[in-house]
Amino acid sequence: xxxxxxxxxxxxxxxxxxxxxxxxxxxxxxxxxxxxxxxxxxxxxxxxxxxxxxxxxxxxxxxxxxxxxxxxxxxxxxxxxxxxxxxxxxxxxxxxxxxxxxxxxxxxxxxxxxxxxxxxxxxxxxxxxxxxxxxxxxxxxxxxxxxxxxxxxxxxxxxxxxxxxxxxxxxxxxxxxxxxxxxxxxxxxxxxxxxxxxxxxxxxxxxxxxxxxxxxxxxxxxxxxxxxxxxxxxxxxxxxxxxxxxxxxxxxxxxxxxxxxxxxxxxxxxxxxx
Numbered sequence: 557x558x559x560x561x562x563x564x565x566x567x568x569x570x571x572x573x574x575x576x577x578x579x580x581x582x583x584x585x586x587x588x589x590x591x592x593x594x595x596x597x598x599x600x601x602x603x604x605x606x607x608x609x610x611x612x613x614x615x616x617x618x619x620x621x622x623x624x625x626x627x628x629x630x631x632x633x634x635x636x637x638x639x640x641x642x643x644x645x646x647x648x649x650x651x652x653x654x655x656x657x658x659x660x661x662x663x664x665x666x667x668x669x670x671x672x673x674x675x676x677x678x679x680x681x682x683x684x685x686x687x688x689x690x691x692x693x694x695x696x697x698x699x700x701x702x703x704x705x706x707x708x709x710x711x712x713x714x715x716x717x718x719x720x721x722x723x724x725x726x727x728x729x730x731x732x733x734x735x736x737x738x739x740x741x742x743x744x745x746x747x748x749x750x751x752x753x754x755x756x757x758x759x760x761x762x763x764x765x766x767x768x769x770x771x772x773x774x775x776x777x778x779x780x781x782x783x784x785x786x787x788x789x790x791x792x793x794x795x796x797x798x799x800x801x802x803x804x805x806x807x808x809x810x811x812x813x814x815x816x817x818x819x820x821x822x823x824x825x826x827x828x829x830x
Contacts (some may be wrong), residue, residue, distance in 0.1 A: 557788050559772075561639055561795025563765035565803050569757040573750055576627045577739035579628045579758075582747055583623065586730040586762035589727040594771050602722050611714035612723065616730040618707045625700045633693025635804060638700070639796020641680045643789065644819035645701035648673035650708045651826050671826030676822055677701075680815030720774045724767070730759060774792035790820055 570579050595602070604612075631636050652670060655662055662670075681694040714723050747758070776788075791818050799808040 558795050559764050559769035563761055564630060564635040564639040564796050565799045566761040568630045568804060569753065570761065571627060571631040573754050575742055576624065577626065578743050578744055578746060578751045581732065581735040581739040581744065582758060583729050583762045586677065586758065587766050588725065588732050590763040591728065591768040594721060594767060595725060598721055600719055608672045608717035610713060611710050611717065612726050612730065615707055616727045616734065617708045617728055618703055620731050620735060622700060622707065625630055625663045625696050625703060629696035629700055633697065633808045635801065636797040636800030636806050638697060638808060640793040640812050640816040641697040641817040642700045642704065642751065642818050644823065645677050646704040647823045648677065648729045648819060649701050651706035653709060655706050658709045658719045661737055665825050669822045673819055673822030674814045676818030679818060680812055683810060691699035698814040721771060724770055740794065747778060
């Protein structure tokens, strides 16, 4: 959770130096390389077939879209705010999409959770000022949360067909290939002219904040169970705010703190069992 929370600060640092296309390609490429030793120690054969490729293809496209939206959101907004808004709104949107698409009947506590989740999202995104919403970074934050809800749905269904580590690895490889052609006309070698601060942020985002953190999460899920492991997600926005405050000297925005707390409460009610 700490590694995931720090990823938003790392991304903010990267947005200050190079074009989005270059950053996104190198992030996926380094992430792909970092998975190789993990795959070696996993010692499970990678099997690709029609059943899992459809989930992989969809998630690859959504992951690229998420990185583009995240880059724009953090470039024009605060890293700490991004960590709170996206992390707290994504579970609410995921549950709402599942309920709508699969026509799932909800419990009263879940309806209440969705209701206060919408309120929390409105407070964080400052929907009382629509002019500010469309001109600022909030519209990108909302788009990130919506895209990640789609990624979550695909990844949940993919577990029946492919190991989560294999799933993440193949997605990063495909995303690297796609973004390479997208960034081909840019100076991809410009990253080697950057300073140590840039590379610390890049390696953190691609390796520690992705492949390492994801592997730890799946290992924890196997030991503790998915329900107990998921409860630790409540720590991500806390770490995101603290790290951005310490390293970037970002302010603790009141509306983000209040809306984030309301949305976290919404996630609790959505997942609450009788």
